[in-house]
Amino acid sequence: MDTEMSVAERTPIANWDAYANSFSSVMPEQMLRLNRTVASYMDGNVVDFGCGGGKIIPFILTRDSVNTYTGIDSSAQMIERARWVANHYTQSRAQLIHSRIEDVDSIHSDSALSINSYYVWEDSFLVLSHIRRCLSPGTRFVIATINPDINMPALLDDAEKELIAHPHWAEFKEHNLKISVSENANFVSLDTLIGELREVGFCVQEANSELYGGGLNLVVCSVPNL
Ligand SMILES: C[S@@+](CC[C@H](N)C(=O)[O-])C[C@H]1O[C@@H](n2cnc3c(N)ncnc32)[C@H](O)[C@@H]1O
Incomplete structure (x- = not known):
């Protein structure tokens, strides 16, 4: 357990505002697959915790079964880009909230998601508990986050073949390599993630580490009905 002092001394694993340009515009195939997979579980009123630049928005807002999308992120630059993406969809039924x-x-x-935000949280138990309390009974929640088996250099080498000429590729690559070796990135095993989700009161329905070459945990769970 972190003491107050060690949390305060922690170096943030990334400056998300500075990362917003490259992160929002580069979409390697692995991320595309992840966004499509998570979106396929979303229906009704959707909430996205740590939405970043809204890369998943096109996959959510084009689903007939989706009514609204609410994205939440603590980075102002990320929220600005997510809003730009949402504005491309007329009658977009989207709202973007700049907040922790x-x-x-x-x-x-009705459904909710969080993609690759968990490993950034200083206190994952606290944030997961809060998410659990925010959501309506019966809500399906899909969480995806990098695990310790990630081979980031190999994934980036593969992605470079398609993205080498992208104007933000070099920056994207550098940021991701830094994140993958950061001591402050909380990459946890699938068992640890499932354990935490159960502890805060979610019912776990499906779990795998199939995406990102085995380096990403994906768990589908739900808030129990009253
Ligand atoms: C790696 S990005 C992922 C963004 C997006 N989910 C995606 O997959 O494209 C992580 C995001 O989590 C956000 N974040 C981290 N901790 C947060 C918190 N406590 N509250 C809100 N946003 C947070 C960061 O600002 C950043 O935009």
Whole structure:
């Protein structure tokens, strides 16, 4: 357990505002597969915790079964880009909230997601508990986050074949390599993630580490009905 002092001394694993340009515009095939997979579980009123630049928005807002999308992120630059993406969809039924997840109130939801935000959280138990409390009973929640088996250099080498000429590729690659070796990135095993989700009160339905060459945990769970 972190003491107050060690949390305060922690170096953030990335400056998400500075990363917003490259992160929002580069979409390697592995990320595309992840976004498509997670979106396929989303229906009704969707909430995205740590939405970043809204890369998943096109896959969510084009689903007939989706009513609304709410994205939450603590980076102003990321939220600005997510808003830009959402504005491409007329009658987009999207709202973007610039806030820490821990500071948002209960949201009417049918499904929810969080992609690669967990490993950034200083206190994952606290943030997961808050998410659990925010969501409506019966909500399906899909969480995806990098695990310790990630081979980031290999994934980036593969992605470079398709993205080498992209104007933000070099920056994207550098950021991801830095994140993958950061001592402050909380990459956890699938068992640890499942354990935490159960501890805060989610019912776990499916779990695998198939994406990102085995380096990404994906868990589908739900908030119990009253
Ligand atoms: C690696 S990015 C992932 C963004 C997006 N989910 C995606 O997959 O494209 C991580 C995001 O989590 C956000 N984040 C981290 N901790 C947060 C918190 N406590 N509250 C809100 N956003 C947070 C960061 O600002 C960043 O945009």
